[in-house]
Amino acid sequence: MITVGEQRWSPAPGLVVLAWLGTAGALAWFVVLLLGAADPAGQLFAAVVTLGLGVAALFGTVARPRLALHGHGLEIRGLTGRRHVDWPAVQNVRVLRTRRFGRETSLLELDLLIGGEERLVVLGRLDLAADPEDVADAVRPYLPTR
Known part of the structure; x- marks a missing residue:
């Protein structure tokens, strides 16, 4: 076995930033739907999108490398x-x-x-x-x- 130098692989930082921006946008969309017209299906969809993007962004941030x-x-x-x-x-x-x-x-x-x-x-x-x-x-x- 050879001596190993440290090597690391992580999600791309630009992709993680994009996920956080998408989370912020989806959260704003959810709040607008929540305060605006009574559209329960749209509110549910916006909440699921916000949660999904938030989990992906959190994972990309925490699991580095x-x-x-x-x-x-x-x-x-x-x-x-x-x-x-x-x-x-x-x-x-x-x-x-x-x-x-x-x-x-x-x-x-x-x-x-x-x-x-x-x-x-x-x-x-x-x-x-x-x-x-x-x-x-x-x-x-x-x-x-x-």
């Missing part, structure tokens, strides 16, 4: 905190390619063995702000040989 490589292993962050995984616990790294709406997308899959339990972590381009294939290529050299 989403994936980091350290000398001892991986660090994966989410809304509820971070998880450190030593290199021996990383079982496999692969890229899943699927075709949706006529466009090919890739997902990075990390198979982890934590406390005797297998865990699957799936990260996409929005999580990493990079091509999952490139991230997988950066992680693979540090995996213990089996």
